[in-house]
Amino acid sequence: MPEGHLIHRHAREQHRAFAGRRVRAASPQGRFDARPYGGRLVEGVEAVGKHLLYHFDGGPAIHVHLGMRGLFLRYDDPATQPRRGTRLRLATDEVAFDLIAPSRCETMGGEQVAALRASLGPDPLRGDADRGVAVRRLAAFTGPVGAAVLDQGVWAGIGNAWRAELLFLAGLDPDARDVGAEAAGRLWDVAVRHLALGRDAGQVVSDPAAPDERWVYKRETCRRCGTAVRTWTLAARTAYACPLDQPAELGRLAR
DNA sequence: TGAGTATGGAAAC
DNA sequence: TTTCCCTACTCAA
CATH class of the missing domain: 3.20.190.10 (MutM-like, N-terminal)
Incomplete structure (x- = not known):
């Protein structure tokens, strides 16, 4: 994995x-x-x-x-x-x-x-990663944010499981475009924090209180609200998202 | 036991 | 778009 x-x-x-x-x-x-x-x-x-x-x-x-x-x-x-x-x-x-x-x-x-x-783009787990570059590259990406984070030239190190969980944590719909610098920065900070937890634990950690659980990745229902998880193909991989917690229109306003 | 799937990615079609 | 990495896991049979 x-x-x-x-x-x-x-x-x-x-x-x-x-x-x-x-x-x-x-x-x-x-x-x-x-x-x-x-x-x-x-x-x-x-x-x-x-x-x-x-x-x-x-x-x-x-x-x-x-x-x-x-x-x-x-x-x-x-x-x-x-x-x-x-x-x-x-x-x-x-x-x-x-x-x-x-x-x-x-x-x-x-x-x-x-x-x-x-x-390669900035790597959230490297001390030499430049947050400003990371935000600019994500914000400049023309296409859905769920494709941007899998593009190793935008950010390096994110895979499909992290895509699902990080976008959930940031309240972003993977299909959202032009998410803006604020949401990009929020997503980066979530990535930096959680990937470090995952590195130290040896697995994806999207809820430190329940390190073996996922919010939406490979789930039928959202672990937070119980809504059916939406799955579809995005950038050649299966995307997972909660329609309520990752609203299509309000992605940039979430949280 | 076998089939299907998968957390990547690039080369081969 | 398909295929290949001397893989691992899950589920069905």
């Missing part, structure tokens, strides 16, 4: 495990040439939106994108045999992380890394 909050969680965990250390690197599956990275010193592991970057001393980075099905397995005994199909194993003497079924795992030089960063 890899939206941005989980990618940041992986980055933090693996940064702690690898930063400042030399790693063993292998691709049991054979689809990634890991040999150049064996014995290399890891400078750091970071997340940018849904992308992971492993930075090495004196060499290109590794770029990983989990896609929809990718996952990491952690082994506190690094002697554990990797499962077949492991794209990449990075290990120290203490721990191994195995990468399974990513949509991307590739070597990436400095110019490509810069291009990747430039292609």
Whole structure:
């Protein structure tokens, strides 16, 4: 379930495990040439939106994108045999992380890394995110706000579950257009706060008082008011919204 | 046990 | 618009 909050969680965990250390690197599956990275010193592991970057001393980075099905397995005994199909194993003497079924795992030089960063909008989980840029990009988007937040060039790291819950929390109809700077700022603040909770908890947290519950995502009825949740396709993914709590006309006035 | 679906995204048609 | 990622979960049979 890899939206941005989980990618940041992986980055933090693996940064702690690898930063400042030399790693063993292998691709049991054979689809990634890991040999150049064996014995290399890891400078750091970071997340940018849904992308992971492993930075090495004196060499290109590794770029990983989990896609929809990718996952990491952690082994506190690094002697554990990797499962077949492991794209990449990075290990120290203490721990191994195995990468399974990513949509991307590739070597990436400095110019490509810069291009990747430039292609992405502000990431609510990064300390260097610029709120003003985030508000301007969302407000400037021509199209429904529910498409804007999934566009990684507008904001980076939001996926379909967060789209549903964040727009609910901001009282915005996903179909609303031209929501304005005020609503954009409110939505950004909701994203910053809740994605951080989600990163720390390891799951989508849209109600801190009930971290396992959702307001509308994959629900039949709104958890707040009981109204039937509306579902439709928006930007090639299923949108979920409460017609009462996310009114079509009053989105910019809500709250 | 098998089918359908999914929290992404880009390449292939 | 469809397809592919050595996936996981849920539900039906």
